[in-house]
Amino acid sequence: MRILLIIFLCLLPVYSFAEIKTITKTSKVVVPENQSVEQVKQYTSEKLFREAAEEAGVAVSSSTVLVDGKVSKDEIKMQTSAIAKKDVKILNQEIDKGLTYITVQVTATVDSSELDAFLRQLMQNEALKQELEKERKEKLELEKRLKSASKEEYDSTLSAQAENIAKIRAARQKQLETEISNAKQQLMEAQRRQKAEELQAAKELEQIQKEYMARDAALQERIAAEKDAQAKAEMEHQALLAELSQNAFVNDKAMDISSNDTVEMAAIDAARVRVNFAALVKEFNTAINANSKQMEIYHKSQLLVLEKQKFTEKMPKKGEWDNTTTYNAKIAAYNKRRQAFEDKKQTDIAILKAEYENKTEKNIKESKQTLLNALSPLYERLKKYNTGDYISSDTSKAVIDFGERDLDRLELPVIIKYQFKTYDFIYTFTSLQEFRAMYETRASFRAVPVYALEPNGVKGAKQYLKGFRVVHLGNNQEKFFAVDAKYEIFPEIKQYEDMQEELKPKQKEEDKKENDYVLSNNKEKVYKAPTSDTVKIMDxxxxxxxxxxxxxxxxxxxxxxxxxxxxxxxxxxxxxxxxxxxxxxxxxxxxxxxxxxxxxxxxxxxxxxxxxxxxxxxxxxxxxxxxxxxxxxxxxxxxxxxxxxxxxxxxxxxxxxxxxxxxxxxxxxxxxxxxxxxxxxxxxxxxxxxxxxxxxxxxxxxxx
The missing domain is CATH 2.40.160 (Porin)
Known part of the structure; x- marks a missing residue:
């Protein structure tokens, strides 16, 4: 009966039919900031696969007679997870409100014939254990009987036992042959599955590479679009600067005044120049700041696109027939692809940052140079007003007198009284004859006050006495005598020269000219014309x-x-x-x-x-x-x-x-x-x- 039971178990597949059951599970999950897409995909797929495999195993067991119904549903669920085939895909990856979502799909496929064979093998092993236990008990019983049996009974028992052992050996040999045949079939099936898995892995890798190339192409297209928009904004910015420069040039031409105008007229014009100077600087700074902010927005957008790139290829699993060397080679190839992805990502980010810094520095420099070109006419005019020669419309005249002449040195002291102040100068002649002629007609000498302009408040200008033009009306010979005047330069001149200095290549500061040094007066810069009784010390x-x-x-x-x-x-x-x-x-x-x-x-x-x-x-x-x-x-x-x-x-x-x-x-x-x-x-x-x-x-x- 035991032999018939074993044969019956071996013939069970004849009474069942093969069925393939496929269950698909899908889930949309959030990727936390401290985890990668690959990690979330891994544990989500394992959970879905377990559910799908259990569901597939129950479905097969409900429609197929499995091992004569001697296996429980719980054992079917457990064993189905061990033999089911799994297919994992990421259907979608999206970013919504700063969070990354992925949709994972898992497909579990169960073949009822494979499940039958797997469970049958388990049952055969269990039956064999029970048979061996029964034989052990019979052997013990037989040994007890032989100890108390007669010779005839002993011989009869041994003969029956030998016959029984021969039958058992024949049954075991047949069972062994059956198990070897089943093992060969399982080996062939495992090799088939191994090749199928390798082919599937190659297809998945090829698909991942195609998807990566497609994403990279889309990424480059987005970055190119951002750069086009940035270039367009830069062209509009340069056009605005050119328009401001042209307006400044036109306004400068319209404001030009004659050099023969009085110092009062020059002061009015200087005030207008200062107002236009400040307005032009303000407009340029507004345009430059707006352009810088727009460039920063474009840069951050491009940088965000690069930084959010993720390596989506999953870690390869060890196949059924992968040894340590083969599996390590797969892991090394995977790590190499992942490292290459990260290296390219960091390189692209570094290149983008360097391009932004260089472009920002270049744009600021070009914008400042354009501003300098626009301010140049106003700067030159203020310099002319600051140090030029202008006469006043004031009707008060300068009274000229003379001191004791020095015939040896050909010098004549000139004393000029103007606006309740006295100024002393020395008039030097080229020859004694000229000295005599001009001295005897000294009533023809005239002294004309000469003025220039300095700043008056934030926007205005006021006059200061620069010196006197002493003219002899008889021969129109003229000499200029400078007074010891201290005056302030227009702050716009200093502002313009500071911008010029910023745009120059870094080099050692050149020594300033002796007649153009600066006097510090309550933190305000003033120009001081050098005289014989002054000395320059540290500006x-x-x-x-x-x-x-x-x-x-x-x-x-x-x-x-x-x-x-x-x-x-x-x-x-x-x-x-x-x-x-x-x-x-x-x-x-x-x-x-x-x-x-x-x-x-x-x-x-x-x-x-x-x-x-x-x-x-x-x-x-x-x-x-x-x-x-x-x-x-x-x-x-x-x-x-x-x-x-x-x-x-x-x-x-x-x-x-x-x-x-x-x-x-x-x-x-x-x-x-x-x-x-x-x-x-x-x-x-x-x-x-x-x-x-x-x-x-x-x-x-x-x-x-």
Whole structure:
């Protein structure tokens, strides 16, 4: 019966028919930011395949008699997942509101004949186990029987057992042959499936490459469209700049005035030029900023397209007949394709960024150059107004007079009085004959004030006196005498020159011309024409020599001693930090102010006194000294001074020499030319032949 059962199990496929069942599952999922498309595809496909395979196995079992109904549905589901064929596809990949979605489709295919064979093999193995267990039990039972059996029973039992063993061996041999045949069939089927899988993988790889090439072509088409739009915007921007330049040129021609116009007319025109200059700069800056923002938008759009590229090819799985070497080769080829994709992506991004930076720098430079070309006529006009020669419509005339002539040097001092100010010049002649002729007709000399313009507020212009044209009406010989004028340059000139400097190649700054240096005045740049008594130090000008006249007073806190000094000082400033000066003064010393009767003169007199009974004394003297100035700023400085003094007491009976030392803080006008003022606060002490180490005195001085 056992043999018949095994034969019956082997013949079961005759009573079943083959059926192929296919189940398809589809799901649309979101790709998280921290996962790739491939990862999401992998776990989504596994879930869908498990569901599809179980559903396909149940469907087959419901329509086919499987192993005489001895296998449960749960076991059918489990085993179907092991033998079902799987096909995974990404139907669609899209981006919506910043999120990436993929649609995954999984197809599970189950052949009922394969499922029957697979389950049958399991049942055969189970039946064989049960048969072996039964034989073991029978053997034990037989051994017990043989121990207690007679000889006839023993022989009969052995004969029956031998016959039974022969039958079992024959059945086992037949079963083994059947299993070998089934194994060969399974091997052939596995090889067929392996070849089919390899062919399918090759087709999928070819399809992926085609899809990648199509996406790359679409990507390049999108980038080309973005670049075309960017080029169009750039052409429109350049056209706008050209229009602004042409308008500036036309307006400049319409505004041109004659060089013979008065300084008042020139000031009106200069104000219009400044307004047009500012308006043109504003329009250009608006256009440049708008173009830069548009270029940035195009660049970010192109960059986003490149950065969102994903490598969609899935990781290859190990086939049933892939050994380690073959599978590693597949993985290496996959990684190589993936790395090539990432390298190309990063290269494209780097090229795009470099192109954007170069194009941005080039566009800004070209736009600024176009702006400079448009501003050039306005710049030249403001320079002409700043340093040109214009006459005023003012009816007040300059009065000319002459000083003592110098026949040896052929020089004639010229004194011009204009608007309550006096200007001194030296007129030099070429020959004595010319000197005599023009001097004897000196009534024919005329002095004409010459003006130029400087900025007045944000948009205006005002005149400043540049000098005088001295003309002899007899021979029309003319000479120009410049005044020591300090004037401001128009800020538009500085703005234009700064833009010019930005567009130049980087190089060492050239030395500026001696007659075109700048004076810093409260953080505003002004031009200072050089004269014989100025020196250029670090883009500043300083008066290097000037005289001061004034008085000083010093004394103790008890007011018992007071000194009054009338002095003259000559100062020389060498550079930004240091200067020296000489001091000459007349001294008046008063002592005993706070007492009516001093019986004993035992205090430290300001100037040394002898003992006496007078209630007060008045001493006189002279002092000569040398001082040092240390400039903290142009207005605040420290100073130190040492003087040698000679004084006579009021009774004229005694005279003495002494040293007077001072040091303190000074405040003075920034420009000491003309009416300059200086105020000193100091401490002083004296050293003499009679008193040494006197108590310090405190004082103050005012000089003009």
């Amino acid at each position: 500043n000008t300083y008066k290097t020599s000037y005289w001061l006249y004034g008085f000083a007073g010093a004394g103790g806190f008890d007011l018992n001693i007071m000194n009054i000094e009338f002095g003259v000082q000559t100062h020389w400033r060498f550079n930004r930090w240091f200067g020296i000066y000489t001091n000459g003064s007349l001294l008046l010393g008063i002592s005993g102010l706070n007492t009516l009767n001093n019986l004993k003169d035992n205090y430290d007199d300001y100037y040394i006194h002898s003992s006496g009974s007078n209630s007060s004394t008045l001493d006189t003297g002279l002092a000569l000294g040398l001082g040092l100035d240390f400039y903290l700023t142009n207005r605040v400085l420290l100073f130190g001074e040492a003087n040698a003094a000679y004084y006579i007491e009021d009774d004229s009976k005694k005279s003495s020499f002494a040293g007077v030392i001072r040091g303190g803080l000074a405040f003075q006008s920034e420009d000491m030319r003309g009416i300059g003022m200086r105020f000193n606060i100091f401490i002083e002490g004296i050293i003499s032949d009679t008193v040494s180490g006197s108590t310090p005195y405190f004082g103050a001085a005012l000089y003009f």
